[in-house]
Amino acid sequence: MLLLFLSLLSLLSPLTLSLNQEGLYLQSIKHSFSDPDSSLSSWNDRDPTPCNNWRGVKCDAASLSVVSLDLSNTNIAGPFPSLLCHLPNLTFISLFNNSINSTLPLDISTCQSLQHLDLSQNLLTGGLPHTLSSLPNLKYLDLTGNNFSGEIPDTFGRFQNLEVLSLVYNLLDGTVPSFLGNLTTLKMLNLSYNPFFPGRIPPELGNLTNLQILWLSDCNLVGEIPDSLGRLKKLTDLDLALNDLHGPIPSSLTGLTSVFQIELYNNSLSGELPAGMSNLTALRLLDASMNQLTGTIPDELCGLPLQSLNLYENRFEGSLPESIANSPNLYELRIFRNELTGELPRNLGAKSPLKWIDISNNKFSGEIPASLCAMGKLEELLMISNEFSGQIPPGLGECQSLNRIRMGHNRLSGEVPAGFWGLPNVNLLELVGNSFSGQIAKTIAGAANLSVLIVSNNEFSGPIPEEIGWLENLFKFWGHDNKFSGSLPESMFKLDQLGSLDLHNNELTGELPNEIKFWKKLNELNLAQNGFSGQIPDEISSMSVLNYLDLSRNQFSGKIPSGLQNLKLNQLNLSYNRLSGELPPLFAKELYKNSFVGNPGLCGELEGLCDEKDEARNKGYVWLLRTIFVLAGLVFIVGVVWFYMKYRYIKMAKRAIDKSKWTLMSFHKLGFSEYEILDCLDEDNVIGSGGSGKVYKVVLSGGEVVAVKKLWGGATKEFDSGDVEKGGRVQDNAFDAEVDTLGKIRHKNIVKLWCCCTTRDCKLLVYEYMPNGSLGDLLHSSKAGLLDWPTRYRIALDAAEGLSYLHHDCVPAIVHRDVKSNNILLDGDFGARVADFGVAKVVDLTGKGPKSMSVIAGSCGYIAPEYAYTLRVNEKSDIYSFGVVILELVTGRLPVDPEFGEKDLVKWVCTTLDQKGVDHVLDQKLDSCYKEDICKVLNIGLLCTSPLPINRPSMRRVVKLLQEVGTVNPSKTAKKDGKLTPYYYEDASDQGSVA
Incomplete structure (x- = not known):
């Protein structure tokens, strides 16, 4: 009997314990995925059905058939599994935010039960499958954040039940198709952030009468907004921002009675806001900023339940409607950068929970309303460059929520309320360019978060209070052009975060104490035009990051500290004091002469400082003349020999090159001829060579220096070992590309092409000479120490401005296609120029769009991932390559290195940041005092190297981001001896950050 039972059990166990067919399908799908986090570990073969706690799997309770699969955020990778369509009752698929790659298969149309498909934030490529519209029950389709390319298939106009279509952040081209107007079941249409060709908004979209959300931002839309959009009565959210729409805002939009927010910013719309805005009874947000709108801000707009009103950078005029003060939700x-006049409503803020106010750059006048912070919510108050007068309302001194105040360049006067100085959350307080009087109140001790204090160009007087030394976060204090008196308070020297101090043109007195050495992070010190006396303390030499020092027009005496020679000073001015003694040797140069004038007791080799050594100098003239005669004889003999050898060389060269056959094409006014260039092309002048030829340094007779690239073989360009190629050569004509591109460009950050010379078998390109060579050679050599952080920052900004010019200012736009550190050249002041346009391409924006290249152009470690497999020319690939250059500047590492293993620099940085932290990424040769700014630039580099091209900022935005870092203000950077003078927070307003 026991044997019989065991035999029966052995027959039954495979049936009771085996996995059903749907489970087997899912097991197969599991094995097709890469699953580094073991997210699918619960998918085991011990269960008879996948309905038993398998992650992401949901089943019908009655039939135990799989109806839903949600594997969002599981870090799985691999192609989309067509086996999913073998699950007959599967209605829901979400693989959001994974690494699903390859193309989306056409047989996805066999998933006949599917209602919800979310494949957003993955790595899918190729065209959109035209078979998707064959899914009869599909209601939700989200393919956001992939790399789909090509046009939207015309079959997409045939979905039967589709309610949500989202194709945001892809690489789609063509134009926004009119056939989408056939999808009358749609409730949401989102095509934003795709590089479509220029096209109009299809009027047929007005047929989508069930539409609730329409997002077409940054879709390269042109023309006018069609009136038909006014038929979308159920619309709650309309976003047409970041396009090139023009013409008026159609009055039909005032019929969108359900609309919650309208975003039209950054277009070229004109005319007035349409009448009938009062019909928009549900409107909470209106953003029509950065257009060319005119007229007045209508009073009826203020009767709406608005929470956010953005109309900045237009041409509105007149006064702000009084009724806006009655908006209970605002x-x-x-509304900055308009032409608005008059006074602000007296009760503005009394009934509104105002948090952010920016009315800068208008012509508002009158007094500041006392009710702005009546609700206690106000955080930012920006009213720069208006004509406000009177005093600051005392009530603002009790507004504890304020964190950013900018009232500069108005006509405000009187004393600042005591409480205003000590607001605990304010980090920026700017009162520059008014007529304020009185003293800085002792209550400033309460401003614990204050980091930037700018009170310049006022009539403040009295001593700087001792309590200012309690502001542990104070980074910048500018109080120049006032009437401050007394000595600097002792507590002030305990501000170890202070980076910039400018108190010039005041009435300050006293001596600088030795405690000045505690200002370890001070970068700029300007105490000119005061009454300071005593000696300049030797301890000033220990301020290692100081590069701007102006102590002129004081009463300092004694010797100049010799240690000043060790500082990397870009600006030094000690003129018109009472200094005496010998000038330190390093400063005995004509370059520094104006830095020391007006010190009668100061002696040195510079003319005009001291005449005591004139007699000794005259005695040396006789000996000098004798030496000159001897040397002249030697030079003559050597010259004769050199001339003979040169004559022989030229004679031989003329046999090889017939100068009469050279053709010169100039792009600038030249001070030399092609013959002068040809005479200097000897081996002694070679400064570089590659597969395509040699580069010569040529010193012309007028003393000017140029670089000459000599190309042999004419039509092709060979890459160096760091470049990627197919078939050994790139068949683009490098010479023609270089001439066509650089011959038309005029930009300070693009290398200048003087001219070109050609014969049948030899071509010469004559460029401006870059004394410091390429960034790559300098950065990855023993001379990398020359590149401190301010220099690296400036190089990044210069190169970004050059590329921005190519992408945004050239018509048509130009894609460089080989951005790398070796193609960024440095002049004598370490200013950067983008060079080598041998593989550059013009981007056709007239309708045909970017073309696929037959080969990959670029260099290992710099090539954008999508470019490697699509071969499509796009400015986003340049942005990726530039991001790699930024990572080089921040890390000091090569783009590819054996230390990285199979990774490149981008992947190494990302991995190291996750596993070890930022300190293991930054170049150890950089001064740690710049760490905060270096990290900001690192983040910009990571943004530029985003795997998804649509997530990368434009080069114009990259320039703006770099300018906002704050280490160096490009408009005020002073170059001297190859160094830079950093300036801090020198923005005139906050407008750039709002958009």
Whole structure:
């Protein structure tokens, strides 16, 4: 009996314990995925059905058939599994935010039960499958954040039940198709952030009468907004921002009675806001900023339940409607850079929970309303460059929520309320360019978060209070052009975060104490035009990051500290004091002469400082003349020999090159001829060579220096070992590309092509000479120490501005296609120029779009991932390559290195940041005092190297991001001896950050 039972059990166990067919399908799918986090470990073969706690799997309770699969955020990778369509009752698929790659298969149309498909934030490529519209029950389709390319298939106009279509952040081209107007079941249409060709908004979209959300931002839309959009009565959210729409805002939009927010910013719309805005009874947000709108801000707009009103950077005029003060929900008001006049409503803020107000750059006048912070919510108050007068309302001194105040360049006067100085959350307080009087109140001790204090160009007087030394976060204090008196308070020297101090043109007195050495992070010190006396303390030499020092027009005496020679000073001015003694040797140069004038007791080799050594100098003239005669004889003999050898060389060269056959094409006014260039092309002048030829340094007779690239063989360009190629050569004509591109460009950050010379078998390109060579050679050599952080920052900004010019200012736009550190050249002041346009391409924006290249152009470690497999020319590939250059500047590492293993620099940085932290990424040769700014630039580099091209900022935005870092203000950077003078927070307004 026991044997019989065991035999029966052995027959039954495979049936009771085996996995059903749907489970087997899912097991097969599991094995097709890469699963580094073991997210699918619960998918085991011990269960009879996948309905038993398998991650992401949901089943019908009655039939135990799989109806839903949600594997969002599981870090799985691999192609989309067509086996999913073998699950007959599967209605829901979400693989959001993974690494699903390859193309989406056409047989996805066999998933006949599917209602919801979310494949957003993956790595899918190729065209959109035209078979998707064959899914009869599909209601939700989200393919956001992939790399789909090509046009939207015309079959997409045949979905039967589709309610949500989202194709945001892909690489789609063509134009926004009119056939989408056939999808009358749609409730949401989102095509934003795709590089479509220029096209109009299809009027047929007005047929989508069930549409609730329409997002077409940054879709390269042109023309006018069609009136038909006014038929979308159920619309709650309309976003047409970041396009090139023009013409008026159609009055039909005032019929969108359900609309919650309208975003039209950054277009070229003109005319007035349409009448009938009062019909928009549900409107909470209106953003029509950065257009060319005119007229007045209508009073009826203020009767709406608005929470946010952004109309900045237009041409509105007149006064702000009084009724806006009665908007009970308004918390954001940004109307800066218009032509608005008159006074602000007296009760503005009394009934509104205002948080952000920016009315800068208008012509508002009158007094500041006392009710702005009546609700206690106000955080930002920006009213730069208006004509406000009177005093600061005392009530603002009790507004504890304020964190950013900018009232500069108005006509405000009187004393600042005591409480205003000590607001605990304010980090920026700017009162520059007014007529304020009185003293800085002792209550400033309460401003614990204050980091930037700018009170310049006022009539403040009295001593700087001792309590200012309690502001541990104070980074910048500018109080120049006032009437401050007394000595600097002792507590002030304990501000170890202070980076910039400018108190010039005041009435300050006293001596600088030895405690000045505690200002370890001070970068700029300007105490000119005061009454300071005593000696300049030797301890000033220990301020290692100081590079701007102006102590002129004081009463300092004694010797100049010799240690000043060790500082990397870009600006030094000690003129018109009472200094005496010998000038330190390093400063005995004509370059520094104006830095020391007006010190009668100061002696040195510079003319005009001291005449005591004139007699000794005259005695040396006789000996000098004798030496000159001897040397002249030697030079003559050597010259005769050199001339003979040169004559023989030229004679031989003329046999090889017939100068009469050279053709010169100039792009600038030249001070030399082609013959002068040809005479200097000897081996002694070679400064570089590659597969395509040699580069010569040529010193012309007028003393000017140029670089000459000599190309042999004419039509092709060979890459160096760091470049990627197919078939050994790139068949683009490098010479023609270089001439066509550089011959038309005029930009300070693009290397200048003087001219070209050609014969049948030899071509010469004559460039401006870059004394410091390429960034790559300098950065990855023993001379990398020359590149401190301010220099590296400036190089990044210069190169970004050059590329921005190519992408945004050239018509048509130009894609460089080989951005790398070796193609960024440095002049004598370490200013950067983008060079080598041998593989550059013009981007056709007239309708045909970017073309696929037959080969990959670029260099290992710099090539954008999508470019490697699509071969499509796009400015986003340049942005990726530039991001790699930024990572080189921050890390000091090569783009590819054996230390990285199979990774490149981008992947190494990302991995190291995750596993070890930022300190293991930054170049150890950089001064740690710049760490905060270096990290900001690192983040910009990571943004530029985003795997998804649509997530990368434009080069114009990259320039803006770099300018906002704050280490160096390009408009005020002073170059001297190859170094830079950093300036801090020198923005005139906050407008750039709002958009």
